[in-house]
Amino acid sequence: MNFILLFFVLFFQIGTTLYDQAEESIRKNIPNISEIKRNSYKIDPKTKSEIEKFAGQKFFKDEVVYWKIPTNSKQIKYAFIDNVYGKALPITFLVILSEEGKIEKVEIIKYREQYGSGVKNENWLSQFISFNSFSDFSIGKDVQGISGATISANSISRGVNKIVKLFEKIKSEL
């Protein structure tokens, strides 16, 4: 019976939040960092509306959750976790940015649907590395599409674009 309980606990992955998963990913991608603190930033309506119009996608909420990460090299890095909608359900993703706003990593933290899971592919996500707020996030140009994941690929690309644009505008306040 104990084994069955253990199996269910492992099978259902009780106790791990998406924040925990995101922090694990941050630690994996930025080695040797000490304690990191999660914060949230409330986006003012004007900035929110400007970015939404530019990227062609709404923010999931009025606020975003982020980590400010001091590193050994005295550089500060930032990580944002956010949601975009796929065909019907939200996709949760993480973006790690340098102090200058350059993308260092994009990772899908949670995907919840049958279709479009190709966006989890690390090779596809690595296309965003080095992009900044001046980059072209249009699918089919500097970002390649995904066969069988058109809606999810567009959503993620727009969602990442929103984060880099937002960072550019709010970095002095973080």
Place this chain on the structure above:
Amino acid sequence: MIFNRLMILFFIINLNLFAQDDFFTPVSTIGGYGELHFNKIIPNKGSNSESLDFHRFVLFFSHSWTEKLSFKSEIEIEHNYVKSNQGELELEQAYIDYHHADWIGIQAGVLLPSVGLLNEIHEPPTFLSVERPDYSNKIIPTTWYGNGIALYGNYSGFDYKFVAMEGLNGDKISTSSGIRDARQKGYKSNAKNLLYNFRVNYINLTGLLIGTSYSINNAFSLTKKVKVNIAEIHSRYQNYGFYSSFELGKITYDHKNLKSSFGYYFELGYDVFRFVKAEGELIPFIRFSQFNTADKVSNLPDEERKYNNSQILLGAMYKPLPEIAVKFDYSLSKVELGNQKTKYLNLGIGYMF
């Protein structure tokens, strides 16, 4: 003691089913797609015909109670208006989805068998031509839907789906349409002989999707059951401006006359806007197809030539946004029997959201 542990077990399962976090709130969503077509048919004998048709209007509605339990549906009106034997109103999808984890989920309701590139994903901006490829009509009869259950998942780049659903009506299998008219479309479907479908795709190479499916059914009949096997392979490459698809399928039948249907197509396009750095995409393309619903027939020798079609199609798709497509294509089709040639000119506009 056992009772206590069972209670803990129940609690764990329940906690998981209804677990919520900051990244999920129960929500209803709508989406949809549609396409307006202008079709001109120019036969080598007889008069031309021209038509304007709002071919498909589809509304997608979903509700998620938890991030694992959701409902998804699609309702479609074909050809704008429904009257006896004209137009269609169809419930193409309506299922409860339990997405346990990336590697396993289950669906039950009206759902789609996973056969070929277009049966599950066929929003107009996702394929190049105005009409769906003839292969996706004559050999794989999209949109093919029915009542059943499905298991699906994704592991290490392999995306898989297993479907058990209503079978085919063996009395409606024919040399002219293969299995197309044999679909029950969920209408009080006969559940005696289920159809089993399994598909696996590999999706971990950027831009490439490659996969295969196999389906088997002992189609019910008033006389003798018809054993049907559908085997197909498919691939699509979409990278660096290239857009290419390939599908090949063969259906074998244990039927009194019809023994097999066979077809394939290959298409290649390129986004020429990459040369001029223009907004959106403009993809001229070429497609070669060959299909024959009566590939092998016994006792009716002319049928094999009567339904043997070959086609070359030239066209272009312009996408100002990823969700909107304006399309044009021109094709020449040849039927082997009598060397009948027909030209088709199609224009279309489609959308998805």
